[in-house]
Amino acid sequence: MTADAHVEEHFAGTNKLFISIWVWLVVLTLVEIFLAYKPMSIFLMLVVLLGLSIIKAALIVAYFMHLKFERLSLILTLIPALVVCILLLSVFFPDSFRSAGLRYKFQEQPPVAPAPLEEP
């Protein structure tokens, strides 16, 4: 069918481009491993790691999965909805801080029920 030939003809990427993307991915991974041993607050570590991971994921999706060279309508159908769903999941993350504060302190005795009232 002529339709198949028509679908395929666009820039696929040179091998040189793919190798340079791979080099970037390896370099970013090495940066992450290096940062693992640098002292920093856990919050900063999380933000930096997530940021680097998102960059790596974007490189893989855009160049290896070729999405950068597809039609804009495909990109707009797939990516924004996914991002919105992930953000919706993340909305509940601050609840974990409340939940952390709820655990009773092990040094204290657990609460004891008051003694029952004496029968007159």
Added chain:
Amino acid sequence: MSTEARAATFPAADWEGGAFPYRVGHRKLGMWLFIVSDSLTFSALLFGYSYLRASNVWPTPFPFWPSIIFSSVMTFCLLSSSLTMVFGVSASSKGDKDKARKWILATIVFGVAFIVLHLIEWKHLLDEGLRPFYLPEHWAKVFTTTDGVPPSPLFGATFFTITGLHMFHVASGAVYLLVVAARIKKLKHEDVEISGLYWHFVDLVWMFVFPLIYIMSVDAHGHLAGH
């Protein structure tokens, strides 16, 4: 003028039928939609892990050797497998099916190496006493906080579930690629591309699992070294 030819000139006509909205075939679109839904599955699991981690005392037991070395080599294997897959798809697009098959087999080799290394990692942890709902005793002692709160026994549950599900994806991907490599002469280029999409997705998930599970739980100060 045929519907196909018209579709090439009028974007609105893409949606009138007989043409290719998005300019990809239905199988490729189907794989993309699967990838979006599977991303949400992993996001939900990683979110659950993050929530548990933020609301509990969490052990950070991974020593540089063997855990971080192994997981770094595993990351390198997956990244290299993505590169060989991309070369395979490129060869297939030029019609060179033999070369494409060789690159796909190289991809499978890297994928199997990943699984073997990961299973060895699992064995290290299981030998130390880690289980889905129990921590090894020495971990529980070392990571108890100064005010006596013990670390969460769910470390194992989150670790084995997330890495296990990912490993399952790598294994099924390896089988899928084996079938593609075997039947490559009968398959269209688009089918090779689609298998490539799945494999890159597997690599992509690892880009998140590796930092969140391994890097965030590095034993940076060697707390466990003496035990």
